[in-house]
Structure formats: structure tokens, C-alpha cells
Amino acid sequence: MSSTIFSKIISGEIPCEKLYEDDLCLAFNDIAPQAPVHYLVIPKKPIINLLDISPTDKDLLSHLILVGKKIAVKKNLSYWRTVINTGEESGQTVFHLHIHFLSGRAMKWPPG
Numbered sequence: 001m002s003s004t005i006f007s008k009i010i011s012g013e014i015p016c017e018k019l020y021e022d023d024l025c026l027a028f029n030d031i032a033p034q035a036p037v038h039y040l041v042i043p044k045k046p047i048i049n050l051l052d053i054s055p056t057d058k059d060l061l062s063h064l065i066l067v068g069k070k071i072a073v074k075k076n077l078s079y080w081r082t083v084i085n086t087g088e089e090s091g092q093t094v095f096h097l098h099i100h101f102l103s104g105r106a107m108k109w110p111p112g
């Protein structure tokens with residue numbers, strides 16, 4: 001997997017507004033928020049997207065969701081939307097797995 005902006009954030013080469021970090025993952029505010037609350041949770045392991053996961057990533061994937069929920073609870077969010085884009089046509093622009101957490105405004109369905 002080639003280096004992405006997120007691998008540079010993980011290595012500290014590029015700064016971010018960090019919300020949480022541990023051995024497995026990092027969470028930070030999105031640089032171009034699409035809602036009043038918009039943060040990303042990413043694995044430190046270089047996974048491209050959901051096409052690139054395997055059963056051995058099971059614990060890591062649930063950890064990412066639990067970390068995202070922990071941040072949401074800390075922010076007193078009572079609702080949020082999670083988005084994982086997989087592939088260019090879905091809207092993926094950074095090819096390092098990330099989960100979007102969005103809140104603070106009414107969400108529409110279906111998403112665009």
C-alpha cells in the first residue's frame with residue numbers, strides 16, 4: 001500500500017486535531033467537516049478499505065467502532081452517522097481505511 005495522507009498523520013509527519021490514540025488506532029477531526037461534529041477513526045495498520053480486510057482484522061474493526069462510540073459518548077452525542085467509503089465511486093478519496101462519525105445536524109436519507 002502506498003503512503004497516504006493518513007499514514008503521514010499516523011507517523012506525525014502531518015499534524016491533526018487528535019481526539020484519541022492507542023496502539024491500534026487514531027481518531028481526529030476531519031479537516032473539511034461535513035457536519036458540526038465530524039471525526040475519523042483510522043487503524044494504524046495500513047488497510048486500504050473494506051475490500052482489503054480479512055477475518056484476522058475482526059477485533060481491530062470492532063475496536064475502531066468502540067473507540068468511535070467512546071468519543072461520541074464523551075461528546076454527549078445522542079445520535080450520529082457512521083460512513084465507510086469503499087472505492088472511488090463510493091466517494092473514497094483517501095485510500096487508508098477510515099470510519100467517518102458525523103453528528104450535530106439532521107441527516108438525510110438516502111445519502112447522496
Ligand code: AMP
Pocket residue numbers: 005014016028029030031032033084085091092093094095
Ligand atoms: P473519504 O472521502 O471517505 O476518503 O474521506 C476522506 C476524508 O479525509 C475527507 O472527509 C477529508 O476531508 C478528510 N481529510 C483529508 N485530509 C485530511 C487531513 N489532513 N486531516 C483530517 N482530515 C482529512
